[in-house]
């Protein structure tokens with residue numbers, strides 16, 4: 001048997017199959033054709049000794065509807081293959097009206113595998129949902145969105161909506177209920193953003209604890225609660241008790257899952273409390289967009305945006321953070337491989353390293369030392385390990401890590 005590529009002597013960690021050990025992986029015709037402790041060198045060999053070899057990473061929360069969503073939308077391959085990530089899921093950029101553009105201008109030309117959770121709103125995530133008046137219940141069309149989701153199952157894997165005090169102050173939970181109706185009609189998961197997005201309507205005040213108590217019962221098994229660690233009001237920690245909302249536990253028991261959705265609002269203090277309480281995120285999701293990461297060639301007026309952030313991050317940086325917070329390396333890897341594959345209903349296609357699968361593979365390095373990890377609430381910690389991407393294969397094609405969105409490993413603190 002000959003191969004187009006052999007990844008030699010890497011530590012393969014594959015939570016889907018439980019495999020953890022040193023293996024050679026043979027790739028031919030874009031597929032994984034052999035996984036053995038040692039393969040004959042029948043083809044070009046890439047030595048990955050000392051590296052971690054995992055299924056192609058899946059970022060469950062991207063904003064890559066470039067140009068159409070204004071500065072909010074990043075280049076898909078910069079977030080994807082050029083960052084070592086083989087699949088990126090746009091969360092709520094495209095809508096029922098703008099999905100054809102997403103297919104033609106984003107999904108098709110990208111080297112990265114591009115999917116989306118379609119926006120519940122007619123306009124989609126323009127400029128990161130900047131103008132709240134575009135996102136009320138009159139700006140939702142259930143039938144149209146269900147139809148488009150059903151007609152595009154290769155691209156649309158879920159529905160995106162928001163549960164936060166700004167929207168609730170205008171429309172109560174009406175929009176979320178419509179989002180749930182869309183998800184039911186399309187038979188897809190509903191992904192709910194937690195944490196304040198818009199300012200409250202003048203003269204109103206919404207209790208974020210009450211909002212969580214009303215929202216969570218609407219969610220079913222397979223639906224996703226995102227941003228549990230937000231530093232904004234309305235995350236998993238009750239401001240009344242300082243503990244995780246009891247209703248969140250009930251939801252997790254019936255199969256609702258948790259996506260980190262790191263973004264600019266990730267808080268070490270919140271994450272520490274939620275994880276210490278025993279809740280481990282199921283999927284990770286970097287939630288990078290044009291206002292929370294620095295795009296090298298853009299004129300920079302990001303600071304006016306409510307989601308402005310300065311702490312550098314990406315998917316592997318977020319992995320390093322949950323590793324620091326006490327999850328095992330295998331659990332961390334599951335949040336970007338096997339678990340998101342299930343969330344997307346695509347565990348028969350992606351999320352594992354197995355013979356016969358398309359060769360979507362990410363190669364990582366776990367550095368030992370002392371590294372500063374920071375959030376945007378001013379907390380920084382010193383981690384003893386840092387995960388960085390080395391390269392990836394997407395359907396067997398190799399992509400080096402060249403994205404300016406990957407924070408330099410030079411965040412290493414001198415010993």
Ligand SMILES: [Zn+2]
Nearest residue numbers: 061091263287
């Ligand atoms: Zn987002």
